[in-house]
Amino acid sequence: MRGTCYRCAQPAQTGCEVLGVDSYFCKFLASLLGIIFIAYGGSASAQQQVIGAPPEASNMKLVGYNDLQARSAYQPTIHHQGDRWIAYIGHHGGTDDIPDPVNPMTGKGEPNGTSIVDVTDPAHPKYLHHIPGQEGKYESGGAQMVRICDGKTLPKGDPNAVYMLRAVGSEGHEIWNVADPANPVLVTHLGEGLKDTHKNFWECDTGIAYLVSGAPDWRTRRMTQVYDLSDPAHPVKIRDFGLPGQEPGSTGAVPTELHGMISTGPSGNRIYFGYGTNKGGFLQIVDRDKLLNGPKEPTPENLRFPEVSRMPMSAFNGAHTTFPMKDMPIAEFAKDKDGKTRDIVMIVDEAILNECGEPRQMVWFADVTTETRPMMISSYTVPEASGNFCERGGRFGSHSSNESMAPVYYKKMAFIAFFNAGVRALDIRDPYHPREVGYFIPSITAATDKRCVPADGKDRCKVAIQTNNVETDDRGYIYIVDRANTGLHILQLTGPARAVAGLP
Amino acid sequence: MRRRLSAALAIAVCTLSGAAAYQHTRSGGEGWREIAWPFPRDGWPAGRAFHCDVKACGEEVELYVRPKIGFCNCDSGVADDDEVDRVADLDLMSDRFVPLEPGVVTQIADMHGRLRAYDLAMSDGSRHAAVGIAVSHRCDLLVAVAQGNADAPAVQRAALAFLGTGDMARWMMSAMNGG
Numbered sequence: 001m002r003g004t005c006y007r008c009a010q011p012a013q014t015g016c017e018v019l020g021v022d023s024y025f026c027k028f029l030a031s032l033l034g035i036i037f038i039a040y041g042g043s044a045s046a047q048q049q050v051i052g053a054p055p056e057a058s059n060m061k062l063v064g065y066n067d068l069q070a071r072s073a074y075q076p077t078i079h080h081q082g083d084r085w086i087a088y089i090g091h092h093g094g095t096d097d098i099p100d101p102v103n104p105m106t107g108k109g110e111p112n113g114t115s116i117v118d119v120t121d122p123a124h125p126k127y128l129h130h131i132p133g134q135e136g137k138y139e140s141g142g143a144q145m146v147r148i149c150d151g152k153t154l155p156k157g158d159p160n161a162v163y164m165l166r167a168v169g170s171e172g173h174e175i176w177n178v179a180d181p182a183n184p185v186l187v188t189h190l191g192e193g194l195k196d197t198h199k200n201f202w203e204c205d206t207g208i209a210y211l212v213s214g215a216p217d218w219r220t221r222r223m224t225q226v227y228d229l230s231d232p233a234h235p236v237k238i239r240d241f242g243l244p245g246q247e248p249g250s251t252g253a254v255p256t257e258l259h260g261m262i263s264t265g266p267s268g269n270r271i272y273f274g275y276g277t278n279k280g281g282f283l284q285i286v287d288r289d290k291l292l293n294g295p296k297e298p299t300p301e302n303l304r305f306p307e308v309s310r311m312p313m314s315a316f317n318g319a320h321t322t323f324p325m326k327d328m329p330i331a332e333f334a335k336d337k338d339g340k341t342r343d344i345v346m347i348v349d350e351a352i353l354n355e356c357g358e359p360r361q362m363v364w365f366a367d368v369t370t371e372t373r374p375m376m377i378s379s380y381t382v383p384e385a386s387g388n389f390c391e392r393g394g395r396f397g398s399h400s401s402n403e404s405m406a407p408v409y410y411k412k413m414a415f416i417a418f419f420n421a422g423v424r425a426l427d428i429r430d431p432y433h434p435r436e437v438g439y440f441i442p443s444i445t446a447a448t449d450k451r452c453v454p455a456d457g458k459d460r461c462k463v464a465i466q467t468n469n470v471e472t473d474d475r476g477y478i479y480i481v482d483r484a485n486t487g488l489h490i491l492q493l494t495g496p497a498r499a500v501a502g503l504p
Numbered sequence: 505m506r507r508r509l510s511a512a513l514a515i516a517v518c519t520l521s522g523a524a525a526y527q528h529t530r531s532g533g534e535g536w537r538e539i540a541w542p543f544p545r546d547g548w549p550a551g552r553a554f555h556c557d558v559k560a561c562g563e564e565v566e567l568y569v570r571p572k573i574g575f576c577n578c579d580s581g582v583a584d585d586d587e588v589d590r591v592a593d594l595d596l597m598s599d600r601f602v603p604l605e606p607g608v609v610t611q612i613a614d615m616h617g618r619l620r621a622y623d624l625a626m627s628d629g630s631r632h633a634a635v636g637i638a639v640s641h642r643c644d645l646l647v648a649v650a651q652g653n654a655d656a657p658a659v660q661r662a663a664l665a666f667l668g669t670g671d672m673a674r675w676m677m678s679a680m681n682g683g
């Protein structure tokens with residue numbers, strides 16, 4: 001556990017000075033500040049977080065917690081596996097201070113990879129196993145992305161197997177059999193010499209996987225490699241895909257790199273690609289059948305062939321998550337003779353700079369009912385003044401949403417990871433007017449890592465929660481993980497927010 | 505009347521302070537003068553733009569330079585020529601640019617990265633030589649692009665000489681450190 005402590009002129013001010021490790025002063029200061037924080041109500045209007053202060057919450061409460069061995073976390077994926085619920089959490093690489101955190105189960109330092117946690121009893125999550133990832137710090141290492149498919153669902157999978165697909169740093173992608181989640185077995189490895197990997201998608205009923213990769217001959221760090229993983233032991237490459245200008249041998253301007261995609265499978269026949277991170281993003285709607293069965297040579301014409309449309313965003317925003325919600329009934333339009341239901345895509349930008357060093361990254365809702373003319377219809381952000389989030393330290397802004405399409409929340413509520421503003425629960429039943437109905441900002445711990453900005457030629461550092469990703473399960477539990485090493489928090493809705501989802 | 509006087513005073517103050525800033529730059533690079541950033545707003549804040557006259561640079565050369573904070577791989581920096589193609593702001597002038605040869609490693613203001621020469625097809629049908637430069641400091645990029653009617657080596661020489669002046673080096677490091 002890290003015990004570095006920071007001394008500040010005032011709790012909410014800049015200019016923290018690093019003190020010793022685990023000093024009595026640290027503990028005294030933390031306790032004192034915690035008492036002061038509690039005395040003032042611990043509201044979201046407080047500024048910098050302090051160890052010992054309670055979480056900040058509205059209509060959400062903590063059910064269970066695991067520290068994930070103090071590893072920086074990216075994607076949690078929750079899988080109902082027999083009579084158990086298992087959380088698979090992908091990690092970024094380690095930090096400058098601790099490149100390879102110690103796994104207490106092995107007693108060894110291991111590069112961050114994938115944490116496997118039994119969350120059957122969400123109040124008492126049980127850490128089962130850590131699969132090491134690629135050596136490397138921050139986004140240069142780890143194994144960030146993770147998707148799960150049952151062997152019995154995949155067309156040619158072993159029916160007794162449960163397969164985990166994970167991106168491994170820039171080394172490629174791996175498939176593991178996690179039928180026994182405490183003892184995963186490597187099945188296969190894909191990709192060689194990639195520049196990068198990222199936010200993959202895997203259709204469990206067909207086995208088609210869209211792998212975010214950086215093929216070595218492409219002009220971008222991230223594009224799509226489409227594979228048939230219906231038999232995970234024998235991957236079959238289908239094609240490379242990207243934007244004209246990114247393909248090998250092209251010249252001129254290079255379009256914004258890919259972030260990730262979500263497919264609606266053969267029935268929906270659409271894939272929603274998100275490009276960009278915090279700049280120049282756009283949503284691309286792709287005809288799945290044309291992508292899989294059209295001409296595959298990466299020429300500009302062939303890359304354009306499956307594209308249905310493209311919706312540019314502001315140069316100020318990028319698209320991390322593009323979450324489709326088709327045929328949403330809109331109450332306000334119920335009496336209209338046409339257009340009662342709308343196809344909506346929720347687009348979540350990713351903030352990347354600390355302390356509001358960029359335009360606000362937030363959440364956008366696009367009406368894509370007329371596919372060739374998609375249009376932004378609404379947006380959502382956390383009001384900065386509600387927590388003085390620009391002064392708290394670390395990133396403030398959105399990063400990602402839950403991607404589960406389980407009925408408990410689908411088309412009713414969305415959960416947005418908002419870095420130092422924690423997770424935000426939105427009522428999206430009317431996507432033209434999304435409304436926040438709850439939030440939860442976890443407490444920091446001694447493991448929570450600092451975040452720094454340059455000031456006057458030196459680093460000025462603060463410690464704040466950095467809720468990075470969120471996922472939900474079919475039972476309605478909400479899982480949030482922290483980029484600044486704080487761990488996994490399992491939450492549930494309370495009060496009026498439960499009614500929005502129709503929960504008792 | 506009072507409003508007109510106030511407006512005139514404001515314009516005069518702005519003009520004088522702008523002129524002072526330009527003069528400050530000129531002293532660091534003979535023949536170069538600062539000009540207004542000529543491009544529409546995009547994802548990054550505007551940078552600084554400079555013009556070099558024929559007498560000093562042989563042909564007219566323009567240079568555009570700005571930081572792109574948080575836009576670089578923190579560990580690998582500017583890893584390859586593709587990255588220079590992507591980030592070096594050539595597309596501000598034209599989407600149609602073709603590299604003339606593989607890029608080379610360079611160092612600007614103690615920051616390491618790459619430099620690459622291009623043929624640039626301008627919208628008026630003319631062709632310019634351009635040099636794209638991308639260097640990094642931790643997770644941040646500093647990009648510069650120079651273009652002109654001279655051949656690429658001449659544009660490159662002029663741009664590197666100007667970027668190597670003390671004033672420019674100090675400004676670039678300050679800009680990369682939140683200054």
